[in-house]
Amino acid sequence: MEKRTPAFEYAPAPESRAVVDIAPSYGLFIDGEFTEAADGKVFKTVSPSTEEVLSEVAEAGEADVDRAVKAARKAFEKWSALPGAERAKYLFRIARIIQERSRELAVLETLDNGKPIRETRDADLPLVAAHFFYYAGWADKLDHAGYGANPRPLGVAGQVIPWNFPLLMLAWKIAPALATGNTVVLKPAETTPLSALFFADICRQAGLPRGVVNIVTGDGRAGAALIAHPDVNKVAFTGSTAVGKEIARTVAGTRKKVTLELGGKGANIVFDDAPIDQAVEGIVNGIFFNQGQVCCAGSRLLVQESIHDELLDSLKRRLSTLRLGDPLDKNTDIGAINSAEQLARITALADRGEAEGAERWSPACELPESGYWFAPTLFTGVTQAHTVARDEIFGPVLSVLTFRTPDEAVAKANNTPYGLSAGIWTEKGSRILAVANKLRAGVIWSNTFNKFDPTSPFGGYKESGFGREGGRHGLEAYLDV
Amino acid sequence: MSDRLNVLKTYKLYVGGKFPRSESGRVYEVTDAKKNWLANAPLSSRKDARDAVVAARKAFGGWAGATAYNRGQILYRVAEMLEGRRDQYVREVAEAEGLSKSKAGDQVDAAIDRWVWYAGWTDKIAQVVGGGNPVAGPFFNLSSPEPTGVVAVLAPQESSFLGLVSVVAPVIATGNTAVVVASEKSPLPALSLGEVLATSDLPGGVVNILSGRTAEIAAPLAAHQDVNAIDLAGADEALAKELEIAAADNLKRVLRPQPVDNWSATPGTDRMTAFLETKTVWHPTGSLGASGSAY
Numbered sequence: 001m002e003k004r005t006p007a008f009e010y011a012p013a014p015e016s017r018a019v020v021d022i023a024p025s026y027g028l029f030i031d032g033e034f035t036e037a038a039d040g041k042v043f044k045t046v047s048p049s050t051e052e053v054l055s056e057v058a059e060a061g062e063a064d065v066d067r068a069v070k071a072a073r074k075a076f077e078k079w080s081a082l083p084g085a086e087r088a089k090y091l092f093r094i095a096r097i098i099q100e101r102s103r104e105l106a107v108l109e110t111l112d113n114g115k116p117i118r119e120t121r122d123a124d125l126p127l128v129a130a131h132f133f134y135y136a137g138w139a140d141k142l143d144h145a146g147y148g149a150n151p152r153p154l155g156v157a158g159q160v161i162p163w164n165f166p167l168l169m170l171a172w173k174i175a176p177a178l179a180t181g182n183t184v185v186l187k188p189a190e191t192t193p194l195s196a197l198f199f200a201d202i203c204r205q206a207g208l209p210r211g212v213v214n215i216v217t218g219d220g221r222a223g224a225a226l227i228a229h230p231d232v233n234k235v236a237f238t239g240s241t242a243v244g245k246e247i248a249r250t251v252a253g254t255r256k257k258v259t260l261e262l263g264g265k266g267a268n269i270v271f272d273d274a275p276i277d278q279a280v281e282g283i284v285n286g287i288f289f290n291q292g293q294v295c296c297a298g299s300r301l302l303v304q305e306s307i308h309d310e311l312l313d314s315l316k317r318r319l320s321t322l323r324l325g326d327p328l329d330k331n332t333d334i335g336a337i338n339s340a341e342q343l344a345r346i347t348a349l350a351d352r353g354e355a356e357g358a359e360r361w362s363p364a365c366e367l368p369e370s371g372y373w374f375a376p377t378l379f380t381g382v383t384q385a386h387t388v389a390r391d392e393i394f395g396p397v398l399s400v401l402t403f404r405t406p407d408e409a410v411a412k413a414n415n416t417p418y419g420l421s422a423g424i425w426t427e428k429g430s431r432i433l434a435v436a437n438k439l440r441a442g443v444i445w446s447n448t449f450n451k452f453d454p455t456s457p458f459g460g461y462k463e464s465g466f467g468r469e470g471g472r473h474g475l476e477a478y479l480d481v
Numbered sequence: 482m483s484d485r486l487n488v489l490k491t492y493k494l495y496v497g498g499k500f501p502r503s504e505s506g507r508v509y510e511v512t513d514a515k516k517n518w519l520a521n522a523p524l525s526s527r528k529d530a531r532d533a534v535v536a537a538r539k540a541f542g543g544w545a546g547a548t549a550y551n552r553g554q555i556l557y558r559v560a561e562m563l564e565g566r567r568d569q570y571v572r573e574v575a576e577a578e579g580l581s582k583s584k585a586g587d588q589v590d591a592a593i594d595r596w597v598w599y600a601g602w603t604d605k606i607a608q609v610v611g612g613g614n615p616v617a618g619p620f621f622n623l624s625s626p627e628p629t630g631v632v633a634v635l636a637p638q639e640s641s642f643l644g645l646v647s648v649v650a651p652v653i654a655t656g657n658t659a660v661v662v663a664s665e666k667s668p669l670p671a672l673s674l675g676e677v678l679a680t681s682d683l684p685g686g687v688v689n690i691l692s693g694r695t696a697e698i699a700a701p702l703a704a705h706q707d708v709n710a711i712d713l714a715g716a717d718e719a720l721a722k723e724l725e726i727a728a729a730d731n732l733k734r735v736l737r738p739q740p741v742d743n744w745s746a747t748p749g750t751d752r753m754t755a756f757l758e759t760k761t762v763w764h765p766t767g768s769l770g771a772s773g774s775a776y
Contacts, residue, residue: 130617146609148749241732248729253722260732417731436762446764453616457624457759462709463732468759471614471624481751 010323013330015117020108022194025056028064028217029200031071032210038063043219045193048114049327049336049371057193060218065185065225068214072156072183073231075211080153080181084140091136091178093206098129101202105195107328109167112194114336114372115290116327123289127452128171131470134454135175138475142180145472147481153181154257154480155233160223162239163189163338164293164394170196172469173236174213175454180478182234185214187226191339193217224250232256234478238295241392241418241463259467259477261295261459263392264420267413268298268449269435271406272307274425278447280314283398286423286449288322288376291337292396295464296421298449300389302409305402312380312400319376320363336371337395343372346395353379353388358399384415392418406431410438419461423449442468492522492668494529494692495675497536498685504528509693511669514579522668525693527701530660533689534705537631537658540686545628545656549604556600556654559681563593566677570642570670577641577667591745592646598747599650606655606753619766626757628656629734630709633702635695637714641667643744645674648714651752653687660708661690662699662715668692696720703727710734710756714741 025042027034041059046052060068079087098105105128106120113120143149157177161169166188177184188196196215203213216222220243227235228250237247238261251258268286270279286298303311327335337343354360358379367373374395382389382399389399403409413422422441424432432446442460445451452458457473459465467477492511493500507524523529544552563570567589575585611625632652637644641664652659663671675690691698695715703711703724710733713721721738728735736755 245729245732248732249726252725252729253718255737262732432764436760442758442760444760444762446762448620448763448765451616451618451620451763453614453618453620453622456614456616456622456763457761459759461629461758461760465732466734473610473624473759 010331012326014326015107015110015328015330017107017111017328019104020111022055022108022111026193026197026217027058028060028068029197029213029215030064030068031214032204034200037061038067043190045112045191047111047371048338049368051370054111055194057197057217060187060216060222062225065216065222065229068185068216069156069158069226069229069231071211072185072214075209076155076183079183079209079212082181084142087179087181088136088139090206090208091132091139091175094202094208095129095132095136097202097205098125098132102126102129105167105198108198109195110327110335112192113163113166114327114338116332116335117330118332119290124165124168127454128167131168131171131175131454135179138176139179142475142479145475147476147479151180151479151481154478155182156231157182157184157234157236157478158226158229158232159184159186159236160226160239161186161188163192164290164295166192167195167199169238170199172238176469176474177234177236177478178212180475182478183212185216185226185232187216187218187223190219227251234258236477237261241465244465257477259469260465261467261469262463262465263418264295264297264460264464265300265390265392265416265418266296266298266421266423266441267300267302268423269302269409269413269425270304270307270311271426271428271431272304273427275427276307276311276314279311279425280318282423282425282447282449283315284318284322287398288334288396289450291335291374293338293342293394294450296443296450298421298423299393299398300413301398301400302412303400303402304409305404308402315378316361316363319378322363322376324365324373324375325368334376334396337374338372340372342394343374346374346393346397349388349391349393350377350397353382353386353397353399356386356388358382358386358388384412390416406435410435414440417463420464421445490520492520492672492692494523494525495672495678495688495690496529496533497539497689498679500675500679503693504532511667513576519576520669522672522692525691525698527697529691530698530701531705533660533691534631534702534707536686536689537660538707540684541630541658543684544653544658544687547656549607552654552656553600553603555682556596556603556650559677559683560593560596560600562677562681563589563596567593569673573670573673574642577670578639587745588640588643592643595643595646595748596650599654602753603654606750606757609750610754610757611759614761621764621766622761624759624761626655626754627760629756629758630657631707632657632659632756633699633705633708633711634659634661635699635711635713635715636661636664636671637741637744638664638666638695640744642670642674644714644741645671647744647748648712648752649688651748652712652756655753655757657710657756658687659689660702661688662695662702663690663692664715665693665695699724700727703733704730706731708733710736712736712755713738
């Protein structure tokens with residue numbers, strides 16, 4: 001595809017880095033204090049778009065995890081005994097401080113994660129604040145949540161979150177945990193530890209009692225130690241299905257309550273009567289939002305055969321207008337891949353798609369010289385047997401399949417061990433309801449995609465995990481019911 | 482007194498709406514509380530377990546897709562059928578658990594009432610655990626519960642009938658289908674329940690009942706890739722852990738054994754919600770113009 005000359009060139013519109021002050025090093029946040037790891041270990045966190053080292057962060061070992069759990073246990077007694085209305089006010093304070101500091105946090109998240117400022121500013125941060133605001137309101141209304149009168153917190157929650165939405169996943173985990181009276185030890189992902197550490201400072205500003213929130217940075221070993229810790233009462237994990245299965249084995253035979261939000265291979269089904277332009281926007285949003293590093297991404301496009309060519313032409317035209325580059329530029333649509341490791345995984349799976357005979361296409365797209373980048377990529381001529389139609393790629397790679405009848409669409413959409421999300425595009429209401437009814441997925445977007453809201457339960461069927469986050473349903477995971 | 486010799490019943494499995502013997506041809510001796518022989522029960526094999534899963538999967542679409550009203554009618558019908566055969570179950574429960582006729586009668590009455598209780602839940606649970614979500618945007622957004630699929634149910638070991646009914650009814654009330662492993666020591670009331678289910682308009686395969694060694698039958702069920710959930714009520718601590726580990730392989734929903742002092746107590750909704758998924762459907766609401774309606 002030849003490079004298209006846009007009608008108007010965009011001038012660079014970079015967001016200022018001056019709003020965020022990243023310290024050269026950070027400790028673990030335990031019992032209200034920043035502290036070094038017991039064995040003094042540290043690791044570096046880099047900016048995926050430049051490979052610049054942003055900071056050095058303490059690497060928690062088992063002793064540190066134990067210290068954090070002890071701090072959370074100690075804090076639990078008072079925190080859980082606090083009247084709900086008081087807990088609510090702490091959470092409202094946190095929500096407000098996040099709103100006040102949202103520009104700073106958006107820039108920080110963009111630097112550490114590589115996602116465009118447009119997304120951190122317009123999607124992540126508003127949702128982060130909204131989650132705390134929403135669950136704050138539950139703290140003094142738990143008797144009305146439908147889990148019986150006087151529902152009790154579980155105790156210490158051990159929470160492990162991924163790198164694709166570092167602060168949003170923190171909010172999804174911490175807000176309901178605190179609202180219900182639990183205390184937490186949270187382990188952010190190894191490649192994106194910074195926003196959680198900034199959140200520690202927000203807890204300080206909010207005057208949150210010591211030990212209620214503890215942040216242990218480190219790699220998978222710290223996460224495994226946290227989940228296996230005998231004094232953790234509740235395990236919450238968002239991440240890969242493989243790790244989710246390992247966690248399910250670890251907690252087997254214990255009394256730990258567990259929720260898992262795992263991988264997906266979402267089908268985005270486009271019927272022949274769909275509004276094509278809106279569908280194209282939805283497809284783009286479904287798979288290229290956050291560089292496709294989204295568990296509920298619409299990574300399998302199922303197009304009704306009769307509109308395949310027309311839709312693909314529109315889609316390719318639209319993809320040619322996406323701007324890839326500096327994530328801090330407000331015009332950027334597609335930022336960097338989070339890490340060299342993830343880039344290698346995406347590259348390997350895309351190469352496999354090509355080797356297996358699917359047809360690969362990307363718009364003309366210059367990739368920056370430093371950092372981790374992957375051009376938006378389409379595969380056509382994909383069958384259900386292709387690896388790119390089966391494995392979660394977790395990157396900006398869309399596999400296009402076709403179908404003829406609604407039944408075939410449903411069968412193909414459900415032909416996966418995953419069951420997190422799906423999309424339906426059609427103008428026919430009865431078809432939306434019929435297809436939505438038959439899809440085995442926890443979230444179904446009709447004539448829209450990748451919409452999130454704190455009031456709305458989110459979570460998967462089958463191997464996409466169990467439990468729901470968000471809404472009234474999200475409370476259950478943190479209550480003894 | 483007449484010297485008439487009574488006719489003994491050959492107890493069989495209940496799978497796919499039929500009453501097969503175990504594929505293995507094996508049986509084991511079931512005795513009453515005083516160790517007197519009662520019957521030979523089928524000693525189910527791994528193959529029987531797999532056959533039962535196939536039957537349960539086949540029945541799932543129709544049962545999950547039936548109206549909640551219809552499911553309620555059928556569950557109520559089970560209670561009707563049981564009521565008519567109350568004496569039989571009182572005798573079987575008394576023998577199985579070594580209870581007096583009167584105590585066994587209480588158990589059976591509670592079990593019949595439990596079917597009635599769950600019959601009333603089928604068309605209410607969605608309203609209690611689902612509903613509209615007030616999202617901050619122009620979207621209609623609805624969460625509804627859906628059955629998770631095929632549920633393996635290890636029936637409680639001690640409460641051979643009330644306990645059994647208490648774990649089976651909630652699973653099917655919500656539209657799941659079940660593969661049930663009867664109490665190992667006292668399987669006869671469970672096997673007889675199959676006869677009632679078969680005459681209660683319950684589609685074949687919705688409930689499948691196996692008897693035998695719990696650990697032997699449960700192992701392939703916990704590891705089965707086409708089983709969506711497992712209720713470990715009838716497993717001891719060591720077995721429960723082993724099965725939970727096996728269940729992790731395809732991320733089955735696991736209901737761990739819960740201590741139950743008194744099966745007669747009114748159950749909550751937990752046994753229903755444990756095997757429900759929540760599906761949330763979004764749709765744009767559109768806009769009828771900037772000013773909206775002024776009435």
